Amino acid sequence: MSNQELAEMFYDIADMLDIEGVQWEPRAYRKAAMTISTLSIDIKQVYLEGKLLELEGVGASIAKSVEEYVKTGKMSKYESLKKRYPFDLATFRKIQGMGPKRAYALYKRLRVKNIDDLKRVLEENKVSALEGFGQKSQEQLRHNFEIFMKVKEERQMLGYVIDYLEALVEELKKSWLFDSVEVAGSARRMKETVGDFDILATSKTPRKCMDFFANLKEVREVIVKGDTKTSVKLDIGLNCDMRIVEDKSFGAALQYFTGSKDHNVKLRKIAISKGLKLNEYGLFKGSRVVASLTEKDVYNALGLDVMAPELRENMGEVEAAQSHSLPDIVKYNEILGDLHSHTKDSDGLNSLEDMAAAAKALGHKYIAITNHSKSLPVANGLDSKRFDELNARIDKLNKKSDLKVLKGVELEILKDGSLDLPASFLKKMDFVVGAVHQWTKMDRKTLTDRVVKAVQSGLITTLAHPTGRKIGERNAFDMDYTKVFQVCRDNDVFLEIDGFPDRSDLSYDMVKRAKEYGVKFSLGSDAHRKDQLRFIRMSAAIARRGWLAKKDVINTRTYEGLLALKR
Numbered sequence: 001m002s003n004q005e006l007a008e009m010f011y012d013i014a015d016m017l018d019i020e021g022v023q024w025e026p027r028a029y030r031k032a033a034m035t036i037s038t039l040s041i042d043i044k045q046v047y048l049e050g051k052l053l054e055l056e057g058v059g060a061s062i063a064k065s066v067e068e069y070v071k072t073g074k075m076s077k078y079e080s081l082k083k084r085y086p087f088d089l090a091t092f093r094k095i096q097g098m099g100p101k102r103a104y105a106l107y108k109r110l111r112v113k114n115i116d117d118l119k120r121v122l123e124e125n126k127v128s129a130l131e132g133f134g135q136k137s138q139e140q141l142r143h144n145f146e147i148f149m150k151v152k153e154e155r156q157m158l159g160y161v162i163d164y165l166e167a168l169v170e171e172l173k174k175s176w177l178f179d180s181v182e183v184a185g186s187a188r189r190m191k192e193t194v195g196d197f198d199i200l201a202t203s204k205t206p207r208k209c210m211d212f213f214a215n216l217k218e219v220r221e222v223i224v225k226g227d228t229k230t231s232v233k234l235d236i237g238l239n240c241d242m243r244i245v246e247d248k249s250f251g252a253a254l255q256y257f258t259g260s261k262d263h264n265v266k267l268r269k270i271a272i273s274k275g276l277k278l279n280e281y282g283l284f285k286g287s288r289v290v291a292s293l294t295e296k297d298v299y300n301a302l303g304l305d306v307m308a309p310e311l312r313e314n315m316g317e318v319e320a321a322q323s324h325s326l327p328d329i330v331k332y333n334e335i336l337g338d339l340h341s342h343t344k345d346s347d348g349l350n351s352l353e354d355m356a357a358a359a360k361a362l363g364h365k366y367i368a369i370t371n372h373s374k375s376l377p378v379a380n381g382l383d384s385k386r387f388d389e390l391n392a393r394i395d396k397l398n399k400k401s402d403l404k405v406l407k408g409v410e411l412e413i414l415k416d417g418s419l420d421l422p423a424s425f426l427k428k429m430d431f432v433v434g435a436v437h438q439w440t441k442m443d444r445k446t447l448t449d450r451v452v453k454a455v456q457s458g459l460i461t462t463l464a465h466p467t468g469r470k471i472g473e474r475n476a477f478d479m480d481y482t483k484v485f486q487v488c489r490d491n492d493v494f495l496e497i498d499g500f501p502d503r504s505d506l507s508y509d510m511v512k513r514a515k516e517y518g519v520k521f522s523l524g525s526d527a528h529r530k531d532q533l534r535f536i537r538m539s540a541a542i543a544r545r546g547w548l549a550k551k552d553v554i555n556t557r558t559y560e561g562l563l564a565l566k567r
C-alpha cells in the first residue's frame with residue numbers, strides 16, 4: 001500500500017459520491033487525497049504516530065477510513081460504492097471533459113468500463129446518440145481522448161495542448177490576483193513538442209496566487225508549492241511551473257525562462273565579455289542593475305536587437321541580432337488561408353460545407369480541399385470522376401461564399417515517380433499536393449529519383465510533408481534532401497510545412513536549410529476534421545522558427561494570386 005494508492009481511492013470515492021449527488025463530502029475526500037499524495041512520509045507512519053487528524057483536510061470520518069485501510073488493506077466505504085460503479089474512474093478522470101457523471105452515463109447506457117470500451121464507442125459513433133451528449137460533445141470527447149492517449153509519451157505535441165494552455169492562462173487572468181501572466185519556456189518559443197509548461201507572473205499577493213493556481217480544476221497533483229515557485233502536474237499529464245517574480249525584474253525573468261538554454265548560454269557569454277552579469281533578475285554591472293524591466297531593455301543593453309521567441313534556438317539569431325540583421329519573419333495574421341485539408345469525400349470527418357464554414361470562422365480567406373487520390377484506398381481516395389463531382393460542388397459553393405475553396409488534390413506519387421491521376425485532369429485543379437505515403441522503404445537513391453521525377457512533372461504545386469516523419473512514430477525518409485530542395489526551386493514547386501502536430505513536417509531546422517536554396521513554402525493544417533483547422537497556427541509557427549519572411553510563404557498571397565499559379 002502506498003500514499004498514492006490511498007489518494008487514488010479517495011479520489012475514486014469523491015467521484016462516486018459526486019455521481020450519487022452528495023453535496024460536500026466529495027470536496028473533503030479530494031482535499032484529503034491531495035494532502036496524502038504530496039506527503040513526504042508514509043501515511044502508515046502518520047497513523048502510527050496518531051497524527052492523522054493533523055493533516056490538512058483529514059477529519060474524523062476520513063481518519064477512520066485511513067485507519068481501516070492501514071489495518072486491513074481494505075476500505076468498506078470504497079468497496080460498497082465500487083460495487084455500484086465498477087468502471088475505471090481513475091483513468092477516466094484524466095480525460096478532460098470526462099467527469100464522473102459523464103463516465104457514469106457512458107457506463108449505464110453503453111457499458112463503458114475501461115479505456116478500450118471508450119475507444120470503441122467513440123469509433124462506432126455511439127456517444128452522440130446518448131441523451132445529454134450530442135454530436136458536438138462526442139467530437140469534444142474524441143479530441144480529449146486523443147490527447148489523453150498521447151499523454152503516455154513524456155513530451156507532448158504543442159499543437160494538441162496549446163488551446164488548453166491558453167485557457168489555463170485565461171483562468172489565471174480572470175482571478176484578478178495577478179498583475180501580469182505570461183507563457184514562457186518552449187511553449188512561448190512555439191516548439192513542436194514541450195516537456196512542460198512554464199508560466200511567469202507578477203502579483204502583489206503571491207501566496208494567494210499560488211493557492212489559486214494549485215487549486216485549479218486542471219491540477220491533478222501538487223509537486224512543490226512555494227511563494228515564488230510552484231510546480232504541478234496537470235490532468236493532461238504535463239507538469240506546469242509557475243513562477244512569480246518582482247515587477248522590476250519581469251523582463252529579465254521572461255527572457256531567462258523563455259530560453260532556449262543554448263540561446264541563454266550565448267547571451268550570458270556576451271554579458272561576461274562586456275564585464276556584465278546576466279541572470280533571471282537582470283543584467284548587472286557589479287551590484288548595479290543595468291537592465292531588467294523589459295526583454296527589449298535586456299537585449300539592447302547587450303548590444304542586441306530583440307527578436308521573436310520563435311527564433312531563440314541558437315541557430316544564428318544571436319549573431320544576427322548583434323549585426324542588426326534579424327530576419328523580418330512572417331506574421332501569424334499574414335497567413336490568409338489553409339492549403340491542405342480533407343473532407344468526408346476521402347478520409348475526413350466533415351462535409352465540404354462544414355469545413356469551409358469552419359475555415360471562414362477562423363478568419364481564413366480561402367481553403368484548399370485536398371482529398372486523397374485513388375491509389376490510396378485506405379483513405380478512400382477519389383478517382384477523377386469523383387473529383388469532378390466534388391469540384392462541381394465547390395464551384396457552386398464559391399458562387400455564394402466570400403470564403404473561397406481551392407479545388408485541390410493530395411496526389412499519390414506512385415512507386416516509380418509517376419502520378420496517380422492523368423495530366424489532363426490535374427491541369428483542371430487549382431492546387432496539387434504531391435505526396436509519398438506508400439512504398440516508403442526504398443533505398444536513398446531510388447526514393448530521391450522518384451520524388452525528383454514527380455517534382456519535374458510540372459504538374460504538382462507543392463510537395464506534401466516532404467520528410468514523411470511522424471513524431472514518436474517514424475523517422476524522416478532517407479532521401480537526398482539537398483537535391484530535392486534544388487529540384488523544387490528549379491521547377492517552382494513549393495515545399496509544404498504540414499502543421500498536423502504529429503507530422504510538423506518540414507521541421508523548422510529543415511525549413512531554414514531549404515530556404516537557403518531559394519525554395520518557397522506552402523502551409524497546411526492537414527485537417528481531417530474541422531477542429532483540426534487550427535493546426536495552421538502550428539504551420540505558421542514552424543515557418544517563423546525557420547526564419548521565413550512573408551514572401552517565402554505562399555499562403556500570404558490572395559486567392560487570385562494562388563489561382564495564377566495554376567499549371
Ligand code: DGT
Binds near residue numbers: 195198256259261
Ligand atoms: P521543455 O520544457 O523541455 O520543452 O523546454 P524549455 O525550454 O521550456 O525548458 P525548461 O522548462 O527546462 O526551462 C524553461 C527555460 O528556463 C529554458 O528554456 C531556459 C531556462 N532555464 C531553465 N533551466 C536552466 C538552466 O539550467 N540554465 C539556463 N541557462 N537556463 C535555464
Ligand code: CA
Binds near residue numbers: 186194195197
Ligand atoms: Ca518548459
Ligand code: CA
Binds near residue numbers: 185196197198241
Ligand atoms: Ca519548466
